[in-house]
Amino acid sequence: MSVVLAGTMLKVLESFFKPVVLAILLAAVFYPLVKKLNAKCKIPWMLGIVIVYVVFLVIFTGIFNLLSTSLMTIVETYPKYEERFRTIYHTLQNEFSANSNSGVLNFFFDFNQDQTLLENISNQLNILPFLKNFALNFTNSLVTFLKSTFLVLLLSIFLILEMKSFKAKILNAFSSENNQKINDIMHRIASDTMHYISIKFLISLATGLLVFVCCLIARIDFPLVWGFLAFVLNFVPTFGSIISWAVTTIFAFLQCYPHPAPIIFIAIAVLVINLVLGNVVEPRIEGENLGISPFVILVSLSLWGWLWGFMGLILAVPLMVIIKIFCENISYLRPIGILLGSERHA
Numbered sequence: 001m002s003v004v005l006a007g008t009m010l011k012v013l014e015s016f017f018k019p020v021v022l023a024i025l026l027a028a029v030f031y032p033l034v035k036k037l038n039a040k041c042k043i044p045w046m047l048g049i050v051i052v053y054v055v056f057l058v059i060f061t062g063i064f065n066l067l068s069t070s071l072m073t074i075v076e077t078y079p080k081y082e083e084r085f086r087t088i089y090h091t092l093q094n095e096f097s098a099n100s101n102s103g104v105l106n107f108f109f110d111f112n113q114d115q116t117l118l119e120n121i122s123n124q125l126n127i128l129p130f131l132k133n134f135a136l137n138f139t140n141s142l143v144t145f146l147k148s149t150f151l152v153l154l155l156s157i158f159l160i161l162e163m164k165s166f167k168a169k170i171l172n173a174f175s176s177e178n179n180q181k182i183n184d185i186m187h188r189i190a191s192d193t194m195h196y197i198s199i200k201f202l203i204s205l206a207t208g209l210l211v212f213v214c215c216l217i218a219r220i221d222f223p224l225v226w227g228f229l230a231f232v233l234n235f236v237p238t239f240g241s242i243i244s245w246a247v248t249t250i251f252a253f254l255q256c257y258p259h260p261a262p263i264i265f266i267a268i269a270v271l272v273i274n275l276v277l278g279n280v281v282e283p284r285i286e287g288e289n290l291g292i293s294p295f296v297i298l299v300s301l302s303l304w305g306w307l308w309g310f311m312g313l314i315l316a317v318p319l320m321v322i323i324k325i326f327c328e329n330i331s332y333l334r335p336i337g338i339l340l341g342s343e344r345h346a
Contacts, residue, residue, distance in 0.1 A: 007303075007307070010307050010308075011307050014307070014308055018148065018308060018311060019148045019151045019152050019155060020155065021315060021319070022148070022152045022156075022315075023151075023152045023153075023154075023155035023156040023159060024156075024159065025197055025315070025318060026152060026153075026156040027156040027159040027160050027163070028190075028193055028194045028197045028198075029194075029197055029198055029201055030049075030052050030053070030056070030156065030160060031160055031163055031194060032194055032198060033048075033052050034048040034049050034052055034160055037051065037052070045161070045164055046161070049157060049160055049161070053153065053157065057153075063224075063228070066224050067224060067225065067228060070222045070224050070225045071225070073222065074222060074225070077221075084254055084255070084257070085254060087257075088253075088254065088257055163190075166186070170182055170183045170186065171183070185329045185330065188325075188329045189322075189325050189326055189329050192325045192329075193321070193322050193325055196318070196321050196322075196325075197318060199282065199285050200235065200282075200317075200318065203234065203277055203278070203281065203282045203285075204230075204231050204232075204234035204235055205231060206277060207230050207231060207234045207273055207274065207277050207278075208227040208228060208229075208230045208231030208232075208234070209227060210273045210277075211223075211226055211227045211230040211244070211248065211269075211270055211273060212224060212226070212227030212230075214265070214266060214269040214270065214273070215227065215248070215266065217265075218252065218256075218262040218265050218266050218269075219262065220248075220251065220252050220255060220256075220262065220266060221251075221255055226244075226247075226248045226251070229244050229247065229248070230244045230248070230270070230273075230274075232314070234274075234278070235314040235315075235317070235318070236301070236313045236314060236316075236317075237297050237301070237317050238297075239301070239313075240313075241274040241278060244270070244274070245267070245270045245271055245274060248266060248270050249263065249266055249267045249270065252266040252267070292317060292320055292321060292324060292340060292341065293339075293340060293341060296320060296340050297316075297317060297320070300316045300317065300319070300320045301313055301316045301317075303316070304316035304319065320340065323340070324337050324340040324341060325337070327340065328341075
């Protein structure tokens with residue numbers, strides 16, 4: 001009943017919980033940086049926060065401006081890509097028309113010669129409604145996120161300010177018998193959570209940068225867009241990497257057809273980057289104790305995607321890792337933490 005009630009509250013109070021959760025995750029990423037500036041460089045806590053957030057805002061603004069410029073360029077050069085698409089489209093349409101009577105083709109795709117290729121695909125696979133809904137949900141999520149950016153930044157700043165005195169608050173709030181135990185549990189939860197979020201952020205950033213460099217090498221247009229797409233979608237396990245790879249490869253095909261070399265290079269390079277960073281580097285850095293069961297990942301993606309849309313897909317795994325860490329550090333919830341994990345405990 002508690003779980004159902006919590007899920008209902010998360011759905012109904014979506015506009016309230018989203019900024020709070022984003023602020024907590026952002027604070028978890030920036031807190032170690034502020035702490036290092038305070039400990040090693042002897043910079044006052046408040047000044048360290050100002051430095052970290054100013055650098056972040058400068059980088060965020062620069063990337064946002066570059067992305068806006070790239071997207072405007074895409075809109076302006078749309079006729080060029082539309083013409084290339086028409087050329088490829090007519091080639092494929094002729095191939096489908098020439099083989100429309102083959103038994104294998106009819107088994108997979110009922111081709112109607114009175115309709116265009118796109119109409120056939122749309123009618124058979126019902127793609128257009130899906131794309132419209134996806135684009136609408138993505139746009140709404142992006143607009144909502146941009147509107148909430150100021151609130152998220154403000155909440156995260158105050159949260160980092162509170163973190164400095166959190167230990168003292170626990171010591172004053174609880175009896176001497178329990179305060180040290182509670183402090184140890186909260187420290188482990190915060191430490192493991194910050195470790196996971198920081199590693200995930202850095203791996204996603206490395207993925208985006210490498211995809212950006214590969215697109216530059218292959219001379220694919222708008223490399224910043226594909227790098228940013230790889231960075232964002234890397235937070236969505238498995239499916240995000242697949243979508244990023246597919247979209248980037250399709251655009252490379254659209255731009256470079258009929259020259260196969262850049263298309264093959266981009267397809268292989270993006271695939272290798274995602275496989276190596278996602279399946280080799282990331283697990284080694286994070287450690288097995290932070291692993292989540294693949295089944296739990298799929299369930300969490302479905303659940304958080306239904307609750308919070310596209311933003312829920314990005315936050316699904318970080319939130320499940322936080323829940324797992326929380327359960328593992330509390331004795332009577334430890335069995336749940338073990339069941340959520342990907343490894344068998346002795």
